[in-house]
Amino acid sequence: MKFKNFIVVAASSVMVLAVSAWLFFGTPAEFSFSERRELVQMPEFSLSSFKSGKFMTDFDKFSTDQLPLRDTLRTLKAYAAKYLFAQTDNNDIYVYNGYAAKMEAAENEESAENAAQKIKQIRDLYLKDNTGRVMFSVIPDKNCYLAEKSGHLTVNPEFFADKIAQANPEIGYIDISDLLDETDFYFTDTHWRQEKITDVAGRIAESFGITLSAEYEQKTLDIPFYGVYSGQSALPLDAEEIHYLTNDVLENCRVFDYQNNKETAVYDMEKAGGKDPYEMFLSGPISLVTIENPNASTDRELVIFRDSFGSSLAPLLAEGYAKITLADTRYIQPQILGKWIDFSRCDVLFIYSTLILNSSEMFK
Amino acid sequence: MLFSSVTFLYCFLPVVLIMYYIAPGIMKNAVLLISSLFFYAWGEPLYVILMVASILIGYVSGILIEKTRGTKAAKPVLAVSLAINIGLLGYFKYSDFFIENFNAATGLSVPMLNIALPIGISFYTFQLISYLIDVYRGDVPSQKNPVSLGAYISMFPQLIAGPIVRYSHINDQLSNRKISFEGIADGVTRFAIGLGKKILLANQLGELCDIFRQSSDKAVLFYWMYGVAYALHVYFDFSGYSDMAIGLGKMLGFDFCENFNYPFISKSVAEFWRRWHISLGSWFRDYVYIPLGGNRVSKPRWIFNILVVWMLTGLWHGAAWTFVVWGLLFAALLVAEKIAAPLLKKMKILNHVYVIFVILISFIIFNASDLSQAASDIAGLFGAGGIPAVSPESLYYLRSYAVLFVLGIIGSTPAVKSLILKVKENKIGEKIVYAARPFAVIALLLLVTAYLADGSFNPFLYFRF
Numbered sequence: 001m002k003f004k005n006f007i008v009v010a011a012s013s014v015m016v017l018a019v020s021a022w023l024f025f026g027t028p029a030e031f032s033f034s035e036r037r038e039l040v041q042m043p044e045f046s047l048s049s050f051k052s053g054k055f056m057t058d059f060d061k062f063s064t065d066q067l068p069l070r071d072t073l074r075t076l077k078a079y080a081a082k083y084l085f086a087q088t089d090n091n092d093i094y095v096y097n098g099y100a101a102k103m104e105a106a107e108n109e110e111s112a113e114n115a116a117q118k119i120k121q122i123r124d125l126y127l128k129d130n131t132g133r134v135m136f137s138v139i140p141d142k143n144c145y146l147a148e149k150s151g152h153l154t155v156n157p158e159f160f161a162d163k164i165a166q167a168n169p170e171i172g173y174i175d176i177s178d179l180l181d182e183t184d185f186y187f188t189d190t191h192w193r194q195e196k197i198t199d200v201a202g203r204i205a206e207s208f209g210i211t212l213s214a215e216y217e218q219k220t221l222d223i224p225f226y227g228v229y230s231g232q233s234a235l236p237l238d239a240e241e242i243h244y245l246t247n248d249v250l251e252n253c254r255v256f257d258y259q260n261n262k263e264t265a266v267y268d269m270e271k272a273g274g275k276d277p278y279e280m281f282l283s284g285p286i287s288l289v290t291i292e293n294p295n296a297s298t299d300r301e302l303v304i305f306r307d308s309f310g311s312s313l314a315p316l317l318a319e320g321y322a323k324i325t326l327a328d329t330r331y332i333q334p335q336i337l338g339k340w341i342d343f344s345r346c347d348v349l350f351i352y353s354t355l356i357l358n359s360s361e362m363f364k
Numbered sequence: 365m366l367f368s369s370v371t372f373l374y375c376f377l378p379v380v381l382i383m384y385y386i387a388p389g390i391m392k393n394a395v396l397l398i399s400s401l402f403f404y405a406w407g408e409p410l411y412v413i414l415m416v417a418s419i420l421i422g423y424v425s426g427i428l429i430e431k432t433r434g435t436k437a438a439k440p441v442l443a444v445s446l447a448i449n450i451g452l453l454g455y456f457k458y459s460d461f462f463i464e465n466f467n468a469a470t471g472l473s474v475p476m477l478n479i480a481l482p483i484g485i486s487f488y489t490f491q492l493i494s495y496l497i498d499v500y501r502g503d504v505p506s507q508k509n510p511v512s513l514g515a516y517i518s519m520f521p522q523l524i525a526g527p528i529v530r531y532s533h534i535n536d537q538l539s540n541r542k543i544s545f546e547g548i549a550d551g552v553t554r555f556a557i558g559l560g561k562k563i564l565l566a567n568q569l570g571e572l573c574d575i576f577r578q579s580s581d582k583a584v585l586f587y588w589m590y591g592v593a594y595a596l597h598v599y600f601d602f603s604g605y606s607d608m609a610i611g612l613g614k615m616l617g618f619d620f621c622e623n624f625n626y627p628f629i630s631k632s633v634a635e636f637w638r639r640w641h642i643s644l645g646s647w648f649r650d651y652v653y654i655p656l657g658g659n660r661v662s663k664p665r666w667i668f669n670i671l672v673v674w675m676l677t678g679l680w681h682g683a684a685w686t687f688v689v690w691g692l693l694f695a696a697l698l699v700a701e702k703i704a705a706p707l708l709k710k711m712k713i714l715n716h717v718y719v720i721f722v723i724l725i726s727f728i729i730f731n732a733s734d735l736s737q738a739a740s741d742i743a744g745l746f747g748a749g750g751i752p753a754v755s756p757e758s759l760y761y762l763r764s765y766a767v768l769f770v771l772g773i774i775g776s777t778p779a780v781k782s783l784i785l786k787v788k789e790n791k792i793g794e795k796i797v798y799a800a801r802p803f804a805v806i807a808l809l810l811l812v813t814a815y816l817a818d819g820s821f822n823p824f825l826y827f828r829f
Contacts, residue, residue, distance in 0.1 A: 002545070002546065004549070004798040004799075004801065005545040005546045005548070005549035005550075006545055006549075007802045008549040008552055008553060008801055008802045008805055009545055009548050009549050009552060011802045011805065011806050012552045012556070012802075012805055012806065012809060015806060015809055015810075016373065016374060016377070016378050016809075017378055019373075019374045019813070020374045020375065020378045020379075023370075023374055023375060024375075050409055051409050051410065052409075053407075053409055056365075056371075056406050056407070056409075059371060060369055060370070060371050063369075063370040063371045063374065063375060064369075064370045064816060064817065067370060067374075067813065067816070067817045070817050073810075073813055073814040073817035073818070074814065074817055074818045076810065076811070076814040077811075077814040077815050077817065077818040078818075080811055080814065080815075084767075085568070085767050085768055085771075086766065086767040087764050087765070087767075087768075088760070088763060088764040089764065091818070091819070105575075105579070105581075105757060105760075106579065106580060106581055106757065109580075151760070151763070152760065153756060153757060153760050234818070
């Protein structure tokens, strides 16, 4: 036996057996914080699951999810993609000038059409006799601003705006694209920074004939924020801060979460300490939530059909409305919204990011 | 079960190897058979019964053929046993293709059977056929031990993706093989190289092909990128699997035949097929082409023989007209090359360009969902339909995949192997190569595991053939 052969066999055996021992005898991890998802657990064996092949499929998922040092391995892969293969993105995620973004290579026409039709369905269902103003806006993703500089591919927000306008000619369009650039977004997250979008809120309010004073106190969350791209990129990105804007008006607002049937807050500090601190804004992804402002200067009401970007925007509009209702039709059927919302006199805003409009199959 | 999965690498393989090495010599084939059936059942829990039935039919047939050899009964016994094997392959693989074409020709609407194709049936059926014919010809004795025959037919390293190991090649090794540290070390190294080819090159190039297919921003450049990426993808996918199979064989003490020998450096299509999927090419040569008369017949008959062999080669790869056309394209090229052989010899560099071009076209046909898509993809290479020369998407992905293209092209030539051999020519170089080997193997395993951790795995391309 030559030493050169022994060393190859020994080194590979140690590695394979160490991973095997971990998989067979280690305690399975339950949650991946970097990917913000539950990890697959050991499937239960049964004759039927074996015969159908389900047990094997689930076991393959389990063994992949439970690999030891999974996050480190994902980081190794990200480095290999970047430095070994000189790839310009890793699973469509890239980092440029410190900003992590998701590349959207092209507009999905079917998705844009679907989103436009979903808006039309809501309009046909509730807004035929509405006496308020109905507007829509498209939030360009961070990638829309970065791609030109970084050389990545991007979608054109106007494409989605045109699709929505074609299907809904009665609805006015609020163009906010000129008010944003990449610095208005978090470095490591999809979302925009609330403290940077007061001008966006101002233009939207203006479109509805409302002038905002926009006087806020900026507060900083005392929790390091690693956005969703931090985990998805698998690269070691620095933590950043979440700032939020408040004032007396906002502090006196009452927020009600219809999904969980409970009072909550404009800034939910329990969620701020959770898996995704951005969920502090109106408690994150909730199908139906209202902000009631007892100190409003008018009795007007606003209904916002929105995605998660709306959670940090809506508080900035609260000053001008007695009540704002936020509906996220990714989580609730629009057909049942009439039970809770009176659409006869309210203003209505449809506002979605290009990321959602380009994957609108999630709309109910 | 895929070799390129965590389940195989870190659950199945270590357990099987430990059991295999611990088992006494006489029990090793039993361990191999049981683990191979488990391996098969992991992907095809019900079809494992079909596999066992095929083994038993092969076992009984082999003994009967040997007993009747030299008598009038031998041929009918062989014919019946071949008919059973080919019948099973035909039923599972070609029924719906036949019904579809029958319906199209007659206007009837015979319902499709929608049968799921058993994994690896094309590979193990061909192994069984070679065994039965070799026994009939008296080239090998029949296998008296059903466990040994079962281990040969179902052997997990080459069960789902080849190489098509001939019984005559492995007969002695089934009863007498040596497991050495050198063999295991070589096997581990070869396996790691194959795994790297599959995960690091083939899968990533396959992703580019998927991106191309989904793109609505097509350009001439993108079609060419797709053509090159797909040809390299198939090569690294399949040759990677063959490397893994050969490596696993070495770990188990077997010595399988080589299946690829840098086919893209070929100067003719005939040479390409001596270097690509060698075990399949030699199988068709020995069991179809030569029995039909080979080239020692009249020219029309020779052309007929070529057409039959290549139509069958195409159909072996899949039950669709694209595969038939793919096979017939090679038949036409081989006939043309025979006629224009002197011209081909004169072309110094152009013959490489010609081979690469026709191989690229052939794989575009191979991967098309139907003949109209194949025609549209080939037309796209030449800008048909007024598509632009380049598009933002094609330029972006060219930049993003440039290194992979370069690595793929270099990796498909013997350049790296030649370099290592050159370095090993002097003693210091040899020491450096041997010292680097364990690090390279571990680095490859780590990198592959990192890619497995990051993404969902990519089903092996030759799974359903």
